[in-house]
Structures are given as structure tokens and as C-alpha cells.
Amino acid sequence: MMADSSRLCSVWLGSETGILKGVSLGRKQAFNFCNTRQLSRDQEVRALCWADPAQSELLLGSVDGTVRTFSTEKGAFTEARRCGEPAEGCFTGLAALSGSATVTCVECGTLRVWREDSSEPATQLHAGQNVCRMRQSPVHRHKVATGGKDNPLKIWDLQRPESPAFTAKNLRDDWLDLRRPHWVRDMAFIPDSDKVVTCTGYHQVHVFDPASPQRRPVLEVEYGEYPLTALSLPPGGQSVVVGNTHGQIAVLDLRKGAVRGCLKGLAGGVRALQCHSSQPVVASCGLDRFLRVHSLEDRKLLHKVYLKSRLNCVLLASREEAGQTAGEAGSQEVKEEEEDEVWDAMERVEEAPKRKTTTEEEEEEQEEEEVKKKSKKKKKKKEAFED
Amino acid sequence: MDITEVPVSEDSKGKKKKNKKPKMKSKAGNGEAEKKQQEVVVVENMEKSEPAFPPSFSVSEIKNKQRRHFMFMKLKQEKRKQKMQLKKKKKKEREALGDKAPPKEVPKTIENQRVYDETVVDPEDEEVAFDEGTDEFSAYFNGLTNPKVLITTSDRPRGRTVRFCEQLATVIPNAHVYYRRGLALKRVIPQCIARDFTYLIVINEDRKVPNGMVLCHLPDGPTAHFKVSSVRLRKEMKRRGKDPTEHSPEVILNNFTTRLGHSIGRLFAALFPQDPQFVGRQVATFHNQRDFIFFRFHRYIFKNEKRVGIQELGPRFTLKLRSLQKGTFDSKFGEYEWVLKRHEMDACRRKFQL
Numbered sequence: 001m002m003a004d005s006s007r008l009c010s011v012w013l014g015s016e017t018g019i020l021k022g023v024s025l026g027r028k029q030a031f032n033f034c035n036t037r038q039l040s041r042d043q044e045v046r047a048l049c050w051a052d053p054a055q056s057e058l059l060l061g062s063v064d065g066t067v068r069t070f071s072t073e074k075g076a077f078t079e080a081r082r083c084g085e086p087a088e089g090c091f092t093g094l095a096a097l098s099g100s101a102t103v104t105c106v107e108c109g110t111l112r113v114w115r116e117d118s119s120e121p122a123t124q125l126h127a128g129q130n131v132c133r134m135r136q137s138p139v140h141r142h143k144v145a146t147g148g149k150d151n152p153l154k155i156w157d158l159q160r161p162e163s164p165a166f167t168a169k170n171l172r173d174d175w176l177d178l179r180r181p182h183w184v185r186d187m188a189f190i191p192d193s194d195k196v197v198t199c200t201g202y203h204q205v206h207v208f209d210p211a212s213p214q215r216r217p218v219l220e221v222e223y224g225e226y227p228l229t230a231l232s233l234p235p236g237g238q239s240v241v242v243g244n245t246h247g248q249i250a251v252l253d254l255r256k257g258a259v260r261g262c263l264k265g266l267a268g269g270v271r272a273l274q275c276h277s278s279q280p281v282v283a284s285c286g287l288d289r290f291l292r293v294h295s296l297e298d299r300k301l302l303h304k305v306y307l308k309s310r311l312n313c314v315l316l317a318s319r320e321e322a323g324q325t326a327g328e329a330g331s332q333e334v335k336e337e338e339e340d341e342v343w344d345a346m347e348r349v350e351e352a353p354k355r356k357t358t359t360e361e362e363e364e365e366q367e368e369e370e371v372k373k374k375s376k377k378k379k380k381k382k383e384a385f386e387d
Numbered sequence: 388m389d390i391t392e393v394p395v396s397e398d399s400k401g402k403k404k405k406n407k408k409p410k411m412k413s414k415a416g417n418g419e420a421e422k423k424q425q426e427v428v429v430v431e432n433m434e435k436s437e438p439a440f441p442p443s444f445s446v447s448e449i450k451n452k453q454r455r456h457f458m459f460m461k462l463k464q465e466k467r468k469q470k471m472q473l474k475k476k477k478k479k480e481r482e483a484l485g486d487k488a489p490p491k492e493v494p495k496t497i498e499n500q501r502v503y504d505e506t507v508v509d510p511e512d513e514e515v516a517f518d519e520g521t522d523e524f525s526a527y528f529n530g531l532t533n534p535k536v537l538i539t540t541s542d543r544p545r546g547r548t549v550r551f552c553e554q555l556a557t558v559i560p561n562a563h564v565y566y567r568r569g570l571a572l573k574r575v576i577p578q579c580i581a582r583d584f585t586y587l588i589v590i591n592e593d594r595k596v597p598n599g600m601v602l603c604h605l606p607d608g609p610t611a612h613f614k615v616s617s618v619r620l621r622k623e624m625k626r627r628g629k630d631p632t633e634h635s636p637e638v639i640l641n642n643f644t645t646r647l648g649h650s651i652g653r654l655f656a657a658l659f660p661q662d663p664q665f666v667g668r669q670v671a672t673f674h675n676q677r678d679f680i681f682f683r684f685h686r687y688i689f690k691n692e693k694r695v696g697i698q699e700l701g702p703r704f705t706l707k708l709r710s711l712q713k714g715t716f717d718s719k720f721g722e723y724e725w726v727l728k729r730h731e732m733d734a735c736r737r738k739f740q741l
Contacts, residue, residue, distance in 0.1 A: 016518075017514065017517055017518055017521075019514065032514070039517050040521075041521050201720060226719075227719075227720055229722070245720075245721065245722045245723055246723055246726055247723065247726055247728075264731055265731070267725050267726060267728065267732070267740075268722075268723055268724045268725050268726070269713070269722035269723050269724065287713060287722060287723070287724040287725075288724065288725055289506070289646065306505045306506055308512065308514045308515045308518065308646070309514060309518050310724075
């Protein structure tokens with residue numbers, strides 16, 4: 001039973017009460033996966049990621065330092081592992097490496113690579129103090145980026161853990177010659193290039209390019225007046241979605257550095273954002289205990305689900321939605337083909353205001369009648385066909 | 388004369404001719420007195436109302452303000468007349484039927500028509516119960532801490548605000564009023580925590596009148612920011628009783644149904660010490676209606692089993708929640724759990740958040 005429901009879920013969320021929630025948007029249902037008798041705040045989920053590219057297992061990092069594995073096929077937690085002390089701080093990043101290794105990063109800055117069998121980290125490196133987030137590059141699995149409060153963006157290559165492959169430089173001093181404060185809250189790797197986008201607690205979005213000789217940000221965009229807490233990249237690669245502590249989510253354009261639009265609806269601070277890997281859809285979750293899914297094209301709210309605890313992280317599965325959209329895309333293609341044939345067959349267009357049937361005979365009859373303004377009629381015809 | 392021309396033009400499309408009429412009149416009657424023009428207008432309007440209007444016509448399309456107003460008044464009177472007729476008819480039918488009449492319908496109010504809110508707390512929900520049981524107020528609700536409240540104002544308070552703070556301090560037991568003297572709140576908070584305060588209330592003042600309140604639960608608890616309105620101090624209240632005594636009042640929290648409402652309700656409840664043996668017949672009520680929280684302070688006495696007498700003492704004020712922040716007061720870098728966004732949330736009259 002649990003296995004069936006876990007296979008349906010397309011969105012996975014971790015909450016502050018330690019419950020892993022799965023939501024199936026197509027069926028509009030939410031499921032809780034947890035041991036109800038053993039709920040405790042210690043198990044607050046802080047980091048969530050896919051354990052493998054096939055997306056059949058999830059890794060959850062909790063406040064008490066354990067990393068649990070959840071299998072979506074079986075619908076249950078398969079293992080738990082102690083990966084650090086709670087005194088070091090909460091998990092700020094979790095990533096999975098090929099060969100069933102896990103990379104974890106905690107707030108005090110210690111980044112560790114754990115192998116499957118041993119309980120000691122295989123590699124350990126120190127990424128500074130107050131790390132807020134660690135992310136793995138989707139293209140080069142051994143590259144990770146870390147950043148935090150007064151801790152500039154550093155890109156590490158796990159095969160050479162002694163020093164970072166790239167350290168960002170702080171912005172130039174401001175007009176009073178004072179050092180600019182620096183607080184990296186979240187980052188993401190832009191897919192087709194080496195660049196990294198970060199969002200800061202001082203409401204700036206920076207783009208860094210390790211390939212270029214300058215270590216300062218290549219692009220800087222400001223949005224709003226509140227710290228930006230979450231960031232996600234939609235599949236196009238030219239824009240970025242950011243959310244701040246006031247619940248404002250905006251889509252920013254990276255080519256020009258301007259705000260394209262805002263997604264409305266959130267009432268509380270945004271904790272996590274995730275764009276779908278193929279569809280123009282973004283899921284957001286936050287402190288107001290709702291999961292919202294917006295469409296990126298028209299910025300409308302598609303789904304809103306009330307999940308009773310504050311949500312910390314969100315993950316989108318790319319497979320279930322694919323099944324649905326394949327069906328829809330197929331039917332749309334069929335419709336377009338019909339329209340093309342019809343247009344080619346017809347020479348003249350005219351009124352057919354309220355007839356909704358689209359048989360060939362009627363079209364021929366209509367063609368024989370008189371012509372009025374073509375454009376208006378074409379529009380009406382199109383409406384008739386789409387009906 | 389104009390009057391004779393008018394009926395001819397009326398029969399055809401009414402809209403355009405009406406616009407033309409003032410022009411015709413002004414040509415003819417530039418030298419005439421205004422009264423005559425108005426009479427003409429009135430006569431024209433009376434003649435106009437009898438023939439049927441074209442079906443797509445509405446009163447708002449008349450460009451002349453005076454005429455439009457007149458037509459609108461007529462429309463309203465018509466509607467009212469019809470409504471009264473309907474009512475009379477229904478009443479007659481009701482009396483005619485006598486006992487077999489159907490029961491009276493419940494009138495629609497905004498509270499009745501409230502949009503269904505999915506965040507309304509279900510008492511049996513385990514997850515919400517766990518969430519509430521382990522949130523920042525758990526120490527108070529488990530009886531481990533006693534409330535100790537610090538009341539202060541924004542800088543340089545004027546008369547009303549000072550008196551309001553003093554009266555609040557009599558209402559809330561174990562409350563201390565301190566002058567602000569330009570101190571930064573972020574520095575005040577660690578000092579309060581060191582001295583075991585559990586609450587910090589800051590009354591914000593604007594133009595000699597209190598208009599905002601920041602309520603901060605201290606160890607690391609949520610901070611609520613309210614808009615305060617309708618403050619009535621003790622001497623402005625009619626038929627009030629004597630001053631409140633030192634006993635701790637009971638607390639009544641009305642109508643906090645949603646999850647956010649529950650959080651705010653707990654925030655208010657933790658201001659007062661928990662004592663199931665009620666001593667001193669005083670009660671503080673926080674009543675939530677339509678997202679406004681009304682605070683009243685009464686003294687009650689049971690006259691017999693069924694009747695109670697109450698006397699209002701103490702200040703009364705109204706609060707409206709503007710934001711709820713997760714940590715202690717940090718308006719720039721804190722994370723907000725709920726923020727009032729007027730254009731999104733106040734758009735629907737039947738949707739409420741608390």
C-alpha cells in the first residue's frame with residue numbers, strides 16, 4: 001500500500017516535524033511517510049536529494065546528524081546512517097556520487113564523503129565557517145560548490161580536496177570604501193557552461209564564471225529588500241527563479257539582469273524552490289505550510305496543497321509527469337495536423353459563428369458562400385475547430 | 388420648442404439621442420435661465436422613462452451626470468418598490484399558511500459565506516497536534532515557565548501611549564513597563580533573555596496615539612506585529628468598574644480556527660500565567676472576528692446559575708495581524724511565517740486568514 005502511493009508521488013518534501021511527504025499532483029493526494037510513533041523534532045529534515053539518477057531512492061538529512069535512505073519503490077526507509085554530530089550544525093547539503101557514495105556538508109563547514117561500507121569519511125575537507133548551502137554540479141558529479149555567511153562561493157573538486165578549484169572574490173568596496181558584506185544563501189550550476197549562480201542574503205543574485213579570469217561576479221542583479229533564500233534554474237538556462245523571506249518569488253532574466261515577473265501566492269518565507277527538469281513548472285514550499293506549483297510561462301498557480309507542517313525542502317520527480325504529458329502532447333499534435341489539412345483544402349473563409357461541428361462537408365458548403373473580412377473569419381473558424 | 392422635438396428622437400436609439408439633447412438645448416437656450424433647462428430636463432426624463440429602453444442599455448452609459456444620477460435614483464426606487472411588494476406577498480402567504488409555513492430562511496452574512504479554508508485545524512489531527520505540542524510555546528504549556536512580560540514603547544512616547552502601557556501592565560500580571568530611551572531592540576532582546584523575561588511587547592506610537600504592537604516571545608519564539616486601533620483608555624469607558632486587582636485573569640480566546648489562528652491564540656495565551664483555580668473574577672477576552680482581534684477586560688459575577696453580570700474594566704483595543712515572524716524580532720533578515728499582502732489577501736471579502 002505504501003509502495004503504491006510512493007510510486008505515484010511526483011513531488012517529495014521534507015518537513016520540520018521529520019515527516020517525509022509525497023504528493024501526487026495528478027491525483028491531488030498527499031501522503032506522509034514516517035513512523036508516527038516516533039515523531040520528534042530531532043528528525044527535522046534539512047536536506048533532501050536523489051540517491052541515484054534513476055530517481056528510485058531519496059536521501060534525507062536530519063538535524064540529529066543521520067542520513068536516511070528512502071526507497072520509492074518499496075515505500076519505506078531502507079537504511080539510516082550516522083553522518084556527523086548535531087553539535088556541528090544541521091546539514092546544509094547532501095549529494096550522491098556514483099559508486100554509492102554520499103557527500104554531506106554541515107553548517108560548521110566540514111564536507112565529508114562517505115563510502116557505503118565504512119563509518120568513517122573517505123575524504124574530509126573544511127569549507128570555512130557558517131556554510132549555508134552546498135550543491136553538486138549536475139554535469140560533473142565530483143564538483144561541489146559551497147557558500148555561506150561571510151564565506152564566499154568556493155567550488156571544490158572532490159578528487160583534489162586540498163584547496164578549492166575556484167574561490168570567488170568579494171564585490172568591490174562600496175562608495176564609502178567599506179567592505180561589502182557577503183552572505184551566500186543558495187547556488188546552482190548553470191547546465192551548459194561552467195557558470196554558477198548564487199543568491200545572497202543581501203538581496204543580490206550573482207553569476208560567477210570560473211573560466212573567465214575575473215573572480216568577481218560577472219553579473220549582479222538585485223531583487224527586493226529581503227534576503228533571498230532559495231534559487232532554482234528552469235531548463236532554458238537563461239533565467240533563474242529566486243524566493244525571499246517575505247514569500248516573494250520572482251523570475252529573473254540572466255541575460256539582461258532584469259526581473260521578468262513575480263509568482264504570487266506565497267504568504268510565508270520561501271525555504272526551497274525546484275524547477276522541473278523538462279516542463280516549465282516550479283514547485284515552492286515554505287513556512288506557510290503550503291506546497292505551490294506555478295507554471296513558468298504564464299506565472300499562474302497550478303496547484304496548491306496544504307501540508308500541515310512547515311516545509312524545508314522539495315524535490316521533483318521527472319518521471320510521473322512525463323507519462324501524462326506524453327498523452328497530451330500526442331493529442332495536440334493530432335489536432336494541429338487536422339487544422340493544417342483543413343487550411344490547405346480551403347480557399348475562402350467566412351462566417352460559421354456558432355457551429356461547432358467540424359466535418360468536411362460543412363466546410364465545403366461554407367466555402368461556397370460569400371466572403372467577408374478574412375482575418376475575423378479565420379479567427380472564428382479556428383475557434384470552431386478547436387471546439 | 389425643444390419639448391416638441393424630443394418625443395420624435397426618443398423612439399429610435401435612445402443612447403445617441405440623449406447625448407445630442409444637451410447640445411440642442413444649449414443652442415436654443417443660451418440666454419434662458421437654468422431653471423427652465425432643468426425643467427426641460429425633468430420633463431424629458433419623465434417622458435423618456437415610459438417607452439422601453441433598448442435591451443443592452445444601462446444607466447451608466449448616460450454621459451450627463453445629473454441625468455445619470457436621476458435615472459439611477461429612479462432605478463433604485465423601482466427595485467426597492469419591487470422588493471417591498473415581494474416581501475408583503477411573502478408575509479401574506481406566510482400568515483395564510485399559518486402552522487404549515489416553511490421555516491424562515493437564515494440571512495446571509497459574511498461570516499456565513501466564508502470561503503472554505505483548508506488550514507482550519509481538525510482537533511483529531513495527529514500531525515498538527517504534534518506540531519503544536521513541540522513548538523516554541525511547549526515550555527509554557529507544559530507548565531515549565533511562568534510568563535514575565537516587558538512592556539515598552541517606541542522612542543519618546545506621548546501621553547496616551549504612556550497611559551496605555553501603564554494600564555496594560557495592570558491587566559497582564561507580572562508585567563514591567565520600561566522607558567525605551569532610544570535603545571535598539573536587537574540589543575534589548577539578549578538582555579531580556581538574560582533576565583528571564585518571556586515576552587517583549589513594544590507599543591508603537593504615531594502622532595501621540597498608539598497604532599502598532601510588536602509581541603515577541605522571548606527565548607527564540609515567534610514575533611507578531613499587529614496594527615492597533617480603537618484604543619479606549621479606562622477613563623473613557625462608560626459604566627466601568629473599579630480598577631483591576633492583582634489576581635491573574637482568565638483568558639478567553641474566541642474563534643481562532645485556522646493554523647495561523649492557533650499560533651496567534653497560543654501567543655496570547657502564553658502572556659498570562661496558567662492557573663486552573665480561578666481567583667478574582669476577572670477575565671481577558673481576545674475575540675477574533677473577520678481577522679480583527681478585539682481585546683476586552685471584564686469582571687464577572689454569577690448572580691445565579693444562569694445569569695451573569697459583567698462590568699467592563701480596563702482598556703479595550705483592536706488588533707489586526709500584519710506579520711508573524713519565525714525567530715525573535717529581526718525585521719531585515721528574519722524569516723516570516725506569514726505576511727499580510729493586502730492586494731492578494733484582501734481582494735476577497737469572504738476570505739479570512741485567522
